[in-house]
Every structure is written in structure tokens, then in C-alpha cells.
Amino acid sequence: MKLESRLIFRTMSRVPQLWKFSSGYFFLFVLLLAATACRAPGGKVTGVTPLNEPAPVRLADKPMPAPPAPTETAKPQLPAMASGPLAKPAPRPPTLPNGWVPLEVWAGTNGWSKPRLLDSTTTLSYALQSTNHSSRFTIGSREARVDDADCWLGFPPKLINGRPHIHALDLEKTLLPLWSRNGELPIRNRVIVLDPGHGGDDPGSRSVAAMRFEKEFTLDWARRLRPLLETRGWHVFVTRTNDAAVSLADRVKLAEDVRADLFVSLHFNSASPGVNSAGLETYCLTPMGMPSNVTRNYADDPNEFFPNNAFDEQNVQLAARLHRSVLAETNRTDRGVHRARFMGVLRGHNRPAVLIEGGYLSNPEEAELIGTPAYRQKLAHAVARALNGLLHPESSRLTRNER
Numbered sequence: 497m498k499l500e501s502r503l504i505f506r507t508m509s510r511v512p513q514l515w516k517f518s519s520g521y522f523f524l525f526v527l528l529l530a531a532t533a534c535r536a537p538g539g540k541v542t543g544v545t546p547l548n549e550p551a552p553v554r555l556a557d558k559p560m561p562a563p564p565a566p567t568e569t570a571k572p573q574l575p576a577m578a579s580g581p582l583a584k585p586a587p588r589p590p591t592l593p594n595g596w597v598p599l600e601v602w603a604g605t606n607g608w609s610k611p612r613l614l615d616s617t618t619t620l621s622y623a624l625q626s627t628n629h630s631s632r633f634t635i636g637s638r639e640a641r642v643d644d645a646d647c648w649l650g651f652p653p654k655l656i657n658g659r660p661h662i663h664a665l666d667l668e669k670t671l672l673p674l675w676s677r678n679g680e681l682p683i684r685n686r687v688i689v690l691d692p693g694h695g696g697d698d699p700g701s702r703s704v705a706a707m708r709f710e711k712e713f714t715l716d717w718a719r720r721l722r723p724l725l726e727t728r729g730w731h732v733f734v735t736r737t738n739d740a741a742v743s744l745a746d747r748v749k750l751a752e753d754v755r756a757d758l759f760v761s762l763h764f765n766s767a768s769p770g771v772n773s774a775g776l777e778t779y780c781l782t783p784m785g786m787p788s789n790v791t792r793n794y795a796d797d798p799n800e801f802f803p804n805n806a807f808d809e810q811n812v813q814l815a816a817r818l819h820r821s822v823l824a825e826t827n828r829t830d831r832g833v834h835r836a837r838f839m840g841v842l843r844g845h846n847r848p849a850v851l852i853e854g855g856y857l858s859n860p861e862e863a864e865l866i867g868t869p870a871y872r873q874k875l876a877h878a879v880a881r882a883l884n885g886l887l888h889p890e891s892s893r894l895t896r897n898e899r
């Protein structure tokens with residue numbers, strides 16, 4: 497049984513009264529949230545292209561059909577791999593009953609200090625502390641601080657009878673995986689697929705600093721990153737090696753064909769209107785039952801279940817691991833780890849899959865920075881250090897929380 501499962505069981509067995517919220521009330525709440533799902537801060541974001549692909553898979557449906565054949569640009573040369581099926585958890589919906597958990601009860605049951613009120617003038621924020629972890633939650637805000645990175649929750653914490661509560665799904669799918677050690681990422685074949693976003697007739701976002709486009713910078717990022725991984729033992733495949741158009745389905749299919757352990761998509765962001773948005777964001781798929789942080793005109797349905805939802809916990813562990821490393825290397829603004837359903841390049845995977853936005857091409861300062869080889873080398877080093885730490889935890893220079 498995994499750590500989080502044990503923790504959850506302990507909590508549930510000691511405080512059964514937490515789970516007595518009516519399911520009807522909860523679903524009404526979820527539908528209301530889905531209908532009013534918020535936009536990303538900073539206005540309309542256009543850094544990642546929404547997809548033209550089949551309708552999402554429902555829980556009761558069969559898995560997504562196999563995408564078309566791979567492109568000429570990324571023929572896999574398979575390394576010797578472990579036999580048998582890839583180790584992967586069976587797809588499953590959330591296991592916790594839906595409801596709100598009193599922070600104080602959860603903390604006391606699991607050996608954390610009592611929640612400490614940080615600010616009561618404009619916002620109500622609470623700090624939680626354990627031996628190895630610290631977190632901060634603000635009533636009414638989905639933006640939380642989990643150790644040394646921002647992480648967006650599915651539901652804003654709220655006061656019930658004057659006491660701070662957090663949603664059970666956020667505990668199960670985000671907080672407990674991040675508070676546990678990251679050793680559960682299923683690395684079996686040391687195979688990783690890097691996905692330089694866009695390409696060919698899809699240029700991605702244009703830099704405001706020069707007539708240059710996202711597709712050029714993502715490809716360069718992948719080219720710099722690849723050798724840094726290969727020298728430490730990864731078998732690296734890339735979805736494109738030149739300025740070629742590659743469908744999102746083919747990007748997913750390559751990872752399936754080479755039996756990749758991990759999939760990492762590389763992008764740069766853009767906000768319209770406005771030049772003020774800046775910083776780093778990392779995305780992974782929204783767990784079932786939870787509204788997304790970012791929807792970008794996608795009909796975000798919490799009842800949808802995608803193949804990649806089998807990796808909800810590992811997705812957020814990988815996302816946070818990469819996010820922290822890139823933050824530490826670049827010192828850019830932390831815009832957080834986000835959950836989203838609209839990114840089709842993530843949804844169909846049978847492996848942990850994340851998407852990193854390495855800065856805003858619509859922000860003059862960051863556009864200049866992204867245009868420099870030195871910054872893109874920093875991005876490559878940051879991602880390599882986080883990924884290589886999975887294979888060589890003893891030699892990585894990771895912080896306490898990244899081990």
C-alpha cells in the first residue's frame with residue numbers, strides 16, 4: 497500500500513464523520529465550478545494550441561484508439577528493454593469519498609503541526625508544517641504553496657464553522673503525492689520522449705523581441721537537453737528533430753511505440769492581451785472529479801477519464817520535480833504547477849506526462865531571455881538535473897524535497 501493510501505486510511509478510520517457530506521450537494525458544487533471554471537491569470541493564453549482530436553474517453557468507454565503511424569522525423573530505435581508489460585497502475589477513479597477535510601484534524605492525525613494562521617487582514621492563510629514538509633493554503637484561493645513551489649488546487653480551501661478545510665481530492669491527488677517521496681515514478685526501461693512543441697506550419701507563439709517563433713526555441717531546448725540525458729543513461733527519443741509538423745496524436749504514439757517511461761513536452765507561453773505575464777508554468781492532466789485550473793475554451797468535464805489519469809499521482813510528482821528544478825535554475829516567477837484537461841498531448845499517455853512552459857514570449861524581458869542560447873541551456877540543465885536525479889538520486893544536487 498502506498499504511503500498516501502496509508503495516510504488516507506488512517507485519516508478516514510479516525511474521522512469517519514468527515515465523509516458524511518451529501519453526494520448530491522457535492523456534485524452540484526462540482527457542476528457549478530465546471531460551469532464557471534477560471535481562466536489562467538494574465539488573460540487569454542495562447543502558448544499551447546488546443547487540439548483537434550476525437551472526443552475524450554468517458555470512464556465507461558474503451559481506451560482511446562491507437563493514433564496514426566509515426567512520422568518520418570522520429571523513427572524509434574529501440575533499446576533493449578525489460579520484457580513483459582510496462583508496470584502501470586490500473587486506471588481508477590478517485591478512491592476517497594468526496595468531501596471536505598478539516599486541516600486541523602488531518603494534521604493532528606498524521607503528525608503535522610496544528611495549522612497556523614498567517615494573515616487575517618486581507619486574506620486568511622494557514623501554514624502547515626511537518627518534519628520534512630511545509631505548505632501554505634489561503635481560504636478562497638486555489639493557489640497553494642507546497643514546499644518550495646506553487647501548486648494549484650482543484651478546489652479553493654474554505655472555512656466551515658470557522659475552521660479551515662481542504663478538499664479530499666486535493667489531498668489524495670496532489671498534496672499527498674507531493675508530500676511523499678518521489679521514488680514511485682515508474683522508471684523501468686530508462687526511456688524518455690522529449691516533445692519540442694509545435695513545428696512546421698504550426699509556429700507556436702511569436703516572440704515580441706524578434707521575428708522568431710516558439711517552434712524554434714522548443715526544438716533548440718530539446719537538442720540541448722538530449723545529450724545531457726543520454727550521458728547519464730537515458731534512452732532519449734524526440735518527437736521531431738527538425739522544423740517538421742507532427743500531429744499531437746503522433747507525438748503520443750511515439751511514446752507508446754518506444755514504451756517510454758516518461759513524456760516531457762517543451763513549450764513557451766504567450767498571453768494576449770498584455771505584456772506583463774511572465775514566469776514558469778508546468779502542466780499535468782486534471783484528475784477525475786476535479787475542475788481544471790486552466791480550460792482555454794475547452795469544455796472541462798470533471799467526469800472525463802483519460803488513459804493518463806491512471807498516473808495522476810506520478811504526473812504531479814514529475815511536474816513538481818521539473819518545475820522546482822527549472823525555477824531554481826532560472827529564478828523566473830513561479831506561476832505554479834497546474835492541472836488541465838485541454839492538452840491532448842498529455843491525455844492519451846500510459847505513462848507520466850507533463851508539459852513545461854519555459855517563459856513568456858509575449859513578455860519583452862522574457863522574450864529577450866528566451867532568445868539567448870544561455871537561457872535555453874539553463875532550461876536544458878534544469879530539466880536534465882531533475883530527470884537524471886531519478887536514475888542517480890545519490891549524485892544529484894536536488895533539494896531535500898526533490899529526492
Ligand SMILES: [Zn+2]
Nearest residue numbers: 543544693763
Ligand atoms: Zn506551445
